Amino acid sequence: MKHIFSKQNKALLSELVRTDFKLRYQGSVLGYAWSLLRxxxxxxxxxxxxxxxxxxxxxxxxxPIYLLLGIVLWSFFTEMTSxxxxxxxxxxxxxxxxxxxxxxxxxxxxxxxxxxxxxxxxVVLALAIISGMDFLVTSVGLPxxxxxxxxLALGVSLILSALYVKYRDVSYVWEVCLQAGFYLxxxxxxxxxxxxVNIQKLxxxxxxxxxxxxxxxxxxxxxxxxxxxxFNSQFTRLIPIAIVLVIxxxxxxxxxxESKNFAENL
Amino acid sequence: MTQQVVISVDxxxxxxxxxxxxxxxxxxxxxxMFRRKRTYEKQKALKNISFDVKQGEFFGIVGxxxxxxxxxxxxxxxxxxPSKGVxxxxxxxxxxxxxxxxxxxxLTGRENVFLNGALLGFxxxxxxxxxxxxxxxxxxxxxxxxxxxxxxxxxxxRLAFSIAIRAKSxxxxxxxxxxxxxxxxxxxxxxxxxxxKASGKTIVFISHDGSAxxxxxxxxxxxxxxxxxxIGKPRDMxxxxxxxVAEDQQEAGNKEVKNKVxxxxxxxxxxxxxxxxxxxxxTKSSIVEGEPFTIFAEYSLKSSLKDKVIVGLDIIDExxxxxxxxxxxxxxxxxxxxxxxxIEARFNSNPLASGKYSVTFGVFNHNASFAYDLTENAMRFxxxxxxxxxxxxxxxxxxITQNT
Numbered sequence: 001m002k003h004i005f006s007k008q009n010k011a012l013l014s015e016l017v018r019t020d021f022k023l024r025y026q027g028s029v030l031g032y033a034w035s036l037l038r039x040x041x042x043x044x045x046x047x048x049x050x051x052x053x054x055x056x057x058x059x060x061x062x063x064p065i066y067l068l069l070g071i072v073l074w075s076f077f078t079e080m081t082s083x084x085x086x087x088x089x090x091x092x093x094x095x096x097x098x099x100x101x102x103x104x105x106x107x108x109x110x111x112x113x114x115x116x117x118x119x120x121x122x123v124v125l126a127l128a129i130i131s132g133m134d135f136l137v138t139s140v141g142l143p144x145x146x147x148x149x150x151x152l153a154l155g156v157s158l159i160l161s162a163l164y165v166k167y168r169d170v171s172y173v174w175e176v177c178l179q180a181g182f183y184l185x186x187x188x189x190x191x192x193x194x195x196x197v198n199i200q201k202l203x204x205x206x207x208x209x210x211x212x213x214x215x216x217x218x219x220x221x222x223x224x225x226x227x228x229x230x231f232n233s234q235f236t237r238l239i240p241i242a243i244v245l246v247i248x249x250x251x252x253x254x255x256x257x258e259s260k261n262f263a264e265n266l
Numbered sequence: 267m268t269q270q271v272v273i274s275v276d277x278x279x280x281x282x283x284x285x286x287x288x289x290x291x292x293x294x295x296x297x298x299m300f301r302r303k304r305t306y307e308k309q310k311a312l313k314n315i316s317f318d319v320k321q322g323e324f325f326g327i328v329g330x331x332x333x334x335x336x337x338x339x340x341x342x343x344x345x346x347x348p349s350k351g352v353x354x355x356x357x358x359x360x361x362x363x364x365x366x367x368x369x370x371x372x373l374t375g376r377e378n379v380f381l382n383g384a385l386l387g388f389x390x391x392x393x394x395x396x397x398x399x400x401x402x403x404x405x406x407x408x409x410x411x412x413x414x415x416x417x418x419x420x421x422x423x424r425l426a427f428s429i430a431i432r433a434k435s436x437x438x439x440x441x442x443x444x445x446x447x448x449x450x451x452x453x454x455x456x457x458x459x460x461x462x463k464a465s466g467k468t469i470v471f472i473s474h475d476g477s478a479x480x481x482x483x484x485x486x487x488x489x490x491x492x493x494x495x496x497i498g499k500p501r502d503m504x505x506x507x508x509x510x511v512a513e514d515q516q517e518a519g520n521k522e523v524k525n526k527v528x529x530x531x532x533x534x535x536x537x538x539x540x541x542x543x544x545x546x547x548x549t550k551s552s553i554v555e556g557e558p559f560t561i562f563a564e565y566s567l568k569s570s571l572k573d574k575v576i577v578g579l580d581i582i583d584e585x586x587x588x589x590x591x592x593x594x595x596x597x598x599x600x601x602x603x604x605x606x607x608x609i610e611a612r613f614n615s616n617p618l619a620s621g622k623y624s625v626t627f628g629v630f631n632h633n634a635s636f637a638y639d640l641t642e643n644a645m646r647f648x649x650x651x652x653x654x655x656x657x658x659x660x661x662x663x664x665x666i667t668q669n670t
Contacts, residue, residue, distance in 0.1 A: 008387035015384035023372055094368050097610040098385055099344040260347045
């Protein structure tokens with residue numbers, strides 16, 4: 001552990017993240033402001049379509065915030081996994097010519113994604129305050145949910161980035177998976193629209209669905225259907241958490257095994 | 267005195283598995299996928315290499331392109347993992363094998379210094395302390411806030427070298443860094459090498475240039491065709507390496523491949539006839555040592571070239587080593603080729619030692635990134651004479667002062 005957080009690794013990590021951030025909005029007039037503008041604009045579109053036009057979620061208090069929180073968490077997962085996917089290949093110049101811990105590249109991508117997440121959450125918070133939402137005490141539990149999503153995204157990122165070195169098909173496959181995941185997770189629609197309880201149960205075994213619903217339950221409204229309420233048990237939540245841990249461990253092991261050969265397979 | 271072994275390479279082989287990309291049909295692709303059998307071509311890049319490098323040694327590795335020396339370097343740096351055998355490293359090793367790794371053209375020089383420093387394990391604070399030294403060594407103070415993509419390649423190399431030598435390593439790996447940069451900077455680099463060496467650090471230096479190897483190394487290994495041929499004193503090894511190269515060229519010559527005139531390039535220019543003329547302007551196949559000579563080339567154009575061109579030639583000795591390689595880029599004048607004609611390169615002094623030479627003649631685009639025509643073996647000639655020592659001869663002004 002001491003080795004992982006060595007001075008050298010920290011220095012490199014901070015430079016990689018800095019570079020990433022500097023290059024991201026290069027050549028754009030508004031620059032960093034886009035980090036905040038993007039989620040805001042996205043929210044305006046969704047709000048108009050889902051709340052004003054389709055009138056979804058009228059039975060849920062603070063539905064706009066509820067909706068936005070789900071979207072923000074899902075976009076974090078999407079951004080982190082899809083950027084990590086190409087990260088090893090994208091940094092091929094470094095990997096072929098210098099000995100640096102390969103996982104640092106994935107961690108640096110994940111930190112960039114975390115920075116966007118933080119900015120997005122600031123937007124959510126600001127809107128919650130503006131809309132006069134009552135804050136729930138359980139909000140203090142949010143970091144745990146964020147940690148779960150982060151670990152899941154990390155595990156997936158490690159697997160995808162290592163696979164992508166060998167099989168470029170992975171990016172197309174993952175694109176489809178993300179699309180499917182987006183609709184299989186109750187992000188745009190309230191879970192109550194799914195009338196079959198068994199399907200609700202099935203959907204809530206997905207770690208992303210479970211964590212997004214838990215986050216909404218903690219932060220926005222107690223009326224959220226969560227893994228615990230649908231199964232009527234506190235223990236079933238362990239299933240998605242177990243899935244996260246399995247993916248994470250598999251990711252670490254697979255990445256470790258493959259990373260030795262990155263330089264020659266790239 | 268027994269010195270500590272800092273690098274020990276024990277029976278190391280490296281095999282690359284190159285997958286066969288082409289599948290005969292979609293069906294065979296699927297069949298192969300389900301059998302989980304991908305076809306590979308095994309390429310042995312290094313075969314059973316063993317050697318040791320001791321503390322404080324300047325260890326050279328010579329070999330031709332494709333001999334496996336860069337693979338060996340990557341194995342030493344820990345970028346590749348050996349397929350067989352063990353490499354033991356005792357001490358801190360520079361993690362890079364090439365200069366300017368990780369340079370980002372979109373960032374400024376300044377930002378790149380910090381990024382590159384981080385790759386060497388320095389944090390911002392440490393880099394800030396060294397920043398002024400780095401910039402002044404590279405001699406590019408004025409350009410630090412410009413994007414790297416606007417730097418010339420020489421400036422980039424200077425900056426990279428200045429950062430690289432800050433690395434706090436016990437063992438340095440250096441792969442032909444001196445190929446770029448002007449002479450003055452090369453000398454500066456050599457001085458740094460000597461300083462590193464004097465401070466008791468170990469250096470592994472890879473090159474295919476015998477003279478640099480001879481100048482610095484304590485011990486030299488020859489790698490050829492994936493195998494370690496010999497290890498020994500620099501002088502012996504450079505001679506042996508020269509012999510290996512010459513032998514191969516002779517073999518190739520016997521097959522009449524090497525002696526053939528070969529054209530490369532896009533054909534916008536075609537060099538038709540290259541001849542040697544003596545000082546009287548007579549076409550000759552040989553000259554005498556010290557005799558001035560002219561290389562005369564006729565060319566024709568597909569269409570006129572309005573952009574600047576670079577004309578260059580290489581006079582290559584029988585070992586394949588370039589002895590003289592002048593080009594017009596060193597002139598201040600911009601040369602354009604608007605119609606067919608001829609090019610003369612007059613050598614008013616002739617420093618060539620006796621021997622056989624071949625001439626490669628080329629016309630390139632404005633930055634020499636591609637050739638309009640590059641003619642190898644455009645012409646062969648001999649220099650006749652008695653000089654035995656040295657590849658070129660320049661008469662010094664001798665002064666002998668004797669104490670009476």
